[in-house]
Each structure stands twice: as C-alpha cells, then as structure tokens.
Amino acid sequence: xxxxxxxxxxxxxxxxxxxxxxxxxxxxxxxxxxxxxxxxxxxxxxxxxxxxxxxxxxxxxxxxxxxxxxxxxxxxxxxxxxxxxxxxxxxxxxxxxxxxxxxxxxxxxxxxxxxxxxxxxxxxxxxxxxxxxxxxxxxxxxxxxxxxxxxxxxxxxxxxxxxxxxxxxxxxxxxxxxxxxxxxxxxxxxxxxxxxxxxxxxxxxxxxxxxxxxxxxxxxxxxxxxxxxxxxxxxxxxxxxxxxxxxx
Amino acid sequence: xxxxxxxxxxxxxxxxxxxxxxxxxxxxxxxxxxxxxxxxxxxxxxxxxxxxxxxxxxxxxxxxxxxxxxxxxxxxxxxxxxxxxxxxxxxxxxxxxxxxxxxxxxxxxxxxxxxxxxxxxxxxxxxxxxxxxxxxxxxxxxxxxxxxxxxxxxxxxxxxxxxxxxxxxxxxxxxxxxxxxxxxxxxxxxxxxxxxxxxxxxxxxxxxxxxxxxxxxxxxxxxxxxxxxxxxxxxxxxxxxxxxxxxx
DNA sequence: CGGTTGATTGAGGCTGCTCAAAAGGTGTGG
DNA sequence: CCACACCTTTTGAGCAGCCTCAATCAACCG
Numbered sequence: 410x411x412x413x414x415x416x417x418x419x420x421x422x423x424x425x426x427x428x429x430x431x432x433x434x435x436x437x438x439x440x441x442x443x444x445x446x447x448x449x450x451x452x453x454x455x456x457x458x459x460x461x462x463x464x465x466x467x468x469x470x471x472x473x474x475x476x477x478x479x480x481x482x483x484x485x486x487x488x489x490x491x492x493x494x495x496x497x498x499x500x501x502x503x504x505x506x507x508x509x510x511x512x513x514x515x516x517x518x519x520x521x522x523x524x525x526x527x528x529x530x531x532x533x534x535x536x537x538x539x540x541x542x543x544x545x546x547x548x549x550x551x552x553x554x555x556x557x558x559x560x561x562x563x564x565x566x567x568x569x570x571x572x573x574x575x576x577x578x579x580x581x582x583x584x585x586x587x588x589x590x591x592x593x594x595x596x597x598x599x600x601x602x603x604x605x606x607x608x609x610x611x612x613x614x615x616x617x618x619x620x621x622x623x624x625x626x627x628x629x630x631x632x633x634x635x636x637x638x639x640x641x642x643x644x645x646x647x648x649x650x651x652x653x654x655x656x657x
Numbered sequence: 658x659x660x661x662x663x664x665x666x667x668x669x670x671x672x673x674x675x676x677x678x679x680x681x682x683x684x685x686x687x688x689x690x691x692x693x694x695x696x697x698x699x700x701x702x703x704x705x706x707x708x709x710x711x712x713x714x715x716x717x718x719x720x721x722x723x724x725x726x727x728x729x730x731x732x733x734x735x736x737x738x739x740x741x742x743x744x745x746x747x748x749x750x751x752x753x754x755x756x757x758x759x760x761x762x763x764x765x766x767x768x769x770x771x772x773x774x775x776x777x778x779x780x781x782x783x784x785x786x787x788x789x790x791x792x793x794x795x796x797x798x799x800x801x802x803x804x805x806x807x808x809x810x811x812x813x814x815x816x817x818x819x820x821x822x823x824x825x826x827x828x829x830x831x832x833x834x835x836x837x838x839x840x841x842x843x844x845x846x847x848x849x850x851x852x853x854x855x856x857x858x859x860x861x862x863x864x865x866x867x868x869x870x871x872x873x874x875x876x877x878x879x880x881x882x883x884x885x886x887x888x889x890x891x892x893x894x895x896x897x898x899x900x901x902x903x904x905x
Numbered sequence: 906c907g908g909t910t911g912a913t914t915g916a917g918g919c920t921g922c923t924c925a926a927a928a929g930g931t932g933t934g935g
Numbered sequence: 936c937c938a939c940a941c942c943t944t945t946t947g948a949g950c951a952g953c954c955t956c957a958a959t960c961a962a963c964c965g
Contacts, residue, residue, distance in 0.1 A: 922950080
C-alpha cells in the first residue's frame with residue numbers, strides 16, 4: 410500500500426527520495442546536498458497509521474521529515490471534535506523552528522503508515538551551516554507551507570462545502586502531482602477517511618459524503634478505496650477558485 | 658483618536674514604544690536593542706485608515722513595523738468578499754521573510770490611521786547580526802503569530818458564530834491587555850466595523866450584528882463606538898474556549 | 906440638506922447539522 | 936466457516952444556524 414504512494418504517476422525506479430524531490434523543486438541542490446538527504450533517509454523509521462508523532466504541549470527537540478506516507482497537524486477538542494490544520498505529504502517536515510524552545514500548540518499524527526527521519530535540532534542547524542542551498546530550499550519550503558495555511562484559512566472562512574472540498578482536492582493533487590500528465594484523468598492516493606476529510610474541512614462526515622456524491626455525479630471526480638480520480642481538472646479548479654501559489 | 662490606542666490602559670507618559678514593549682515581553686532586550694528600536698521608530702510615517710500597505714503579488718523588499726494603529730492581512734475575492742487572515746496590532750510586523758524573494762499571496766492594509774516604519778531587508782539582516790537578543794525576540798514573535806494563525810483557523814473551522822466572536826474578542830483583549838487590571842471590566846479600543854469583523858470571522862455583517870447583541874444582552878460585553886468592554890471575562894473565555902498560547 | 910457609511914431589524918430560504926439506521930468490509934474468535 | 940464486533944460509507948428525516956434580500960435609522964460630511 411504505502412509503497413505505491415510515491416509511484417502513482419508511474420515514474421522510473423531509483424529516483425530520488427521524496428524530500429529531495431520536493432526541495433529540488435524549490436531551489437537547486439548540489440550533489441552534497443542530495444547525499445546529505447540520502448543519509449538522513451537512512452535514519453528513517455517506519456511508523457504505523459494513526460500514531461501520534463508529537464503531542465500538543467511537547468517541546469520539540471528535533472525536526473522530522475516524512476519520506477513516505479501521510480501525516481497531519483491537528484487540534485483536538487474535549488468533546489472529540491478535531492480540526493486538521495494541515496496535511497503533511499511525503500517530503501514535508503514539521504517542528505520547524507530551529508531555535509526557540511516553545512511547546513507545540515497542536516499535535517502531529519500519521520494518517521497512514523509512514524517512514525520518518527527525526528533529526529536533532531543541533532544536527533540540522535550544523536548541517537545547514539555547511540549547506541546553504543539546502544538552507545534556502547528549506548526556508549522556501551516554509552514559505553510555501555505558510556502559504557498553504559493561509560489558503561486553507563480562506564477555504565474554511567469563505568467557501569461553501571462543495572467548493573471547500575474541491576479546493577482541498579485541487580491542493581493535494583497539485584502538491585502531489587508536480588509531474589502529472591495534464592491530459593486525461595489525474596489520479597492519486599488520498600488516504601483519508603470521510604471522517605478525516607470532515608475534520609480537515611470543518612464539516613461533518615455525513616455532509617462530506619453528500620458533497621463527494623455531488624462532485625461524483627457532476628462528473629468531476631471519482632473517489633473510492635482511497636483513490637482520487639479527477640476527471641475534469643479545469644472545472645474542478647474553477648469551482649474551487651484554486652490558484653497555485655507563486656512558489657509551489 | 659489614534660493617539661489613544663496605545664494609552665487605553667492609562668499608563669504613565671514616556672513609556673517605551675509599542676514594538677519595544679511587545680518584544681520585551683518575549684525576550685529580554687538590552688539598552689542597545691531599545692535604542693535601535695527607537696531609531697527605527699524615528700523613521701516611521703503616518704498612514705491613513707484603509708490604505709493598502711502591500712498588494713497581493715508584490716515582492717516585498719522590506720520589513721515593516723506598526724508602532725501605532727491597526728492593520729490586517731487579507732485576501733480579496735472578485736465578488737467583493739474578503740477574508741481577514743490576521744490582525745496586526747501596535748508592535749506587530751509583517752513581510753517577515755528576511756531572504757526569499759517571493760511574491761505575497763495576500764494583501765496588507767491599515768484599518769485605522771497608523772504609524773509605520775519600513776526597514777529595508779538588508780538593514781534588518783545587518784542589524785540582527787549585531788543584536789542577537791533582538792533576533793531571538795523577533796523569532797519568538799514569529800512563532801506567536803503562527804500560533805495565532807492556527808487558533809484562528811480552528812475558530813473558523815469548528816466554532817459557531819457566537820463562540821467565534823467571543824474568541825476573537827478574547828484574543829484581541831489578550832494581545833492588547835498584557836498589563837490590564839484583571840478586576841473589573843476590561844476595556845480596549847477595537848476599531849473595526851461590523852463588516853470588518855464579519856470579514857475576519859467568515860460571517861455576514863448582519864449576523865455579526867445579531868451575535869454582538871446576544872453577547873451584549875448576555876451581560877458579557879459592550880461594544881459601541883469602537884470601544885469593547887468586557888464585563889465578564891471568565892465567562893467570555895469559557896464560552897470561546899480561549900486558551901492563551903505558551904508564549905503570548 | 907442630500908449623500909454616504911455603518912448599525913439595526915425583519916422575513917424567508919438554503920446549507921449544513923443532528924439523530925438514526927442500515928449496508929458493506931474487514932478482522933477476530935469460536 | 937460462521938458469528939460477531941467494529942469501522943466506514945451511505946441514506947433519510949427534520950431542524951436550525953446563518954445567509955439573502957430589503958428596508959429603516961443614526962451619524963457624519965461636504
């Protein structure tokens with residue numbers, strides 16, 4: 410299952426890992442940078458689905474990279490409700506601040522099985538000193554992430570459910586599919602239950618279900634067994650008012 | 658009008674400017690740091706209410722500090738709708754990235770008359786090199802801001818209108834009133850129209866009006882002529898499920 | 906004094922929620 | 936191999952929070 414996440418677009422074997430691919434899209438890297446990332450990848454461990462990676466209130470002492478699988482930032486309420494603040498896709502990192510020792514105000518947990526490298530803060534700081542291009546790429550990655558957060562906020566604040574869902578699908582498709590072929594259907598794994606989608610969108614799972622059916626019957630998408638197929642990308646983006654950021 | 662914003666708690670004259678006050682609350686500053694901030698303040702200019710400070714798509718070449726008055730990040734829609742993403746209060750800054758030249762994905766505009774210092778990026782970078790405590794304070798300020806953004810997102814995604822409004826009031830009161838006396842009413846300027854509140858909360862101005870009336874008739878607050886009075890702070894925070902962040 | 910902006914109120918309707926139940930899938934134990 | 940529990944998806948009925956449209960009123964301003 411998890412192994413197919415990175416390969417849903419049918420690329421050649423032996424390609425660089427997800428982190429390298431993501432960062433290379435943001436800033437040119439040198440061979441030394443790539444070797445460093447490969448070394449980090451070697452320290453990655455496998456974690457099951459639904460595992461907490463960081464609890465609200467914890468003081469992070471490391472930065473983690475997601476080499477494979479999905480995770481999410483979230484805030485939980487006493488009554489069981491949950492808001493997903495951001496999705497973490499292969500290549501993403503979290504616990505981003507390299508210096509200030511501040512407790513987290515949100516939790517992080519895996520959504521699928523995931524391969525994760527946890528690098529102590531000091532090591533990252535030291536490595537970045539000797540790898541300026543890597544540092545630039547990471548800074549840009551942070552900007553991109555914040556840009557997604559703002560778009561997500563607009564989504565929650567301003568869009569009705571149908572468009573909100575369409576926007577999430579466009580965002581994920583865009584983040585995953587930088588190398589997608591534009592003709593024909595786009596297809597990717599979206600390993601979220603309807604309940605998790607609801608937590609991300611600020612809706613109930615019942616309503617998510619009905620919204621997905623409307624998108625399906627409109628011929629825009631298909632979503633079954635964790636596979637999202639976009640039939641009409643142009644119309645979906647128009648509906649969602651989706652605009653790709655300047656960097657991402 | 659604007660001159661009273663900083664003085665609504667009736668403090669002695671000649672106290673440090675808003676930026677210094679905010680940063681000192683986050684990390685200890687030295688006399689040299691304070692002098693630097695005073696120097697920056699001297700370069701501040703007055704800007705009218707409702708003026709754009711940065712347009713979506715612009716590539717920022719400076720970092721700006723708000724010494725007096727209010728401003729907001731926002732995203733506009735074609736149809737005239739607007740989402741306010743964050744409020745900027747006296748002491749806050751924006752266009753925060755010191756390096757990457759990335760176009761803004763949101764606009765910034767004043768909500769009131771405001772006094773603003775615009776410092777070129779290179780100057781800031783150079784100054785921070787020689788003022789490590791200032792650099793620490795600014796990094797922490799950035800963390801606090803991101804924490805507010807996440808809380809705002811939860812607000813938009815999960816809370817019904819009444820609680821959403823209560824949460825915004827608590828947040829603003831908290832950010833403004835670090836030195837407030839806790840007994841009796843809390844009172845501060847909230848120079849937003851109901852339409853602007855609606856843009857911040859993802860509601861219509863009509864509904865904002867009704868929600869304010871409910872809070873008023875419940876004895877929780879009073880809001881007239883841009884002055885917010887909190888009668889029952891404990892109940893308001895409980896209603897809003899407001900928790901102050903670890904730093905702020 | 907007319908024009909504009911913001912606050913307020915009312916009527917009516919739709920979106921999205923709550924409550925409830927059933928169906929399909931999957932893993933577990935007997 | 937079946938029974939059972941559990942999770943996810945799906946469907947229905949009814950309700951209410953919030954929106955839309957519209958009009959009125961107060962305050963300010965040229």
